[in-house]
Amino acid sequence: MVPVFLCIFAGRWIDSQFGTRCTLFLMFLGFLAGISCAWRLAAGVSRMERREKEAERLEQLEKWQQKHTGEAEVKRPKRKSRVIKEEEKRYGENDKGPGC
Numbered sequence: 001m002v003p004v005f006l007c008i009f010a011g012r013w014i015d016s017q018f019g020t021r022c023t024l025f026l027m028f029l030g031f032l033a034g035i036s037c038a039w040r041l042a043a044g045v046s047r048m049e050r051r052e053k054e055a056e057r058l059e060q061l062e063k064w065q066q067k068h069t070g071e072a073e074v075k076r077p078k079r080k081s082r083v084i085k086e087e088e089k090r091y092g093e094n095d096k097g098p099g100c
Contacts, residue, residue, distance in 0.1 A: 003033035
């Protein structure tokens with residue numbers, strides 16, 4: 001919208017100064033400039049979305065490869081529960097309690 005209004009303003013000013021009739025021509029140039037700016041903006045957004053999708057796809061592929069090639073994160077064994085720890089203290093590690 002800004003290029004259109006600037007060109008209309010410039011055309012009216014030129015017409016008032018020199019007595020010409022170029023407002024319509026400059027308005028047309030303003031429309032072309034506005035369309036050009038909108039096209040470039042849309043193309044930039046489209047490019048950015050493609051890059052984001054490609055990065056997401058590569059990230060998913062990397063996770064899949066890690067999962068299926070054995071290079072996944074090393075997982076620690078589960079910790080013993082508080083109850084088992086207390087029973088081991090009370091009865092010793094080899095004895096599993098009074099019921100065993």
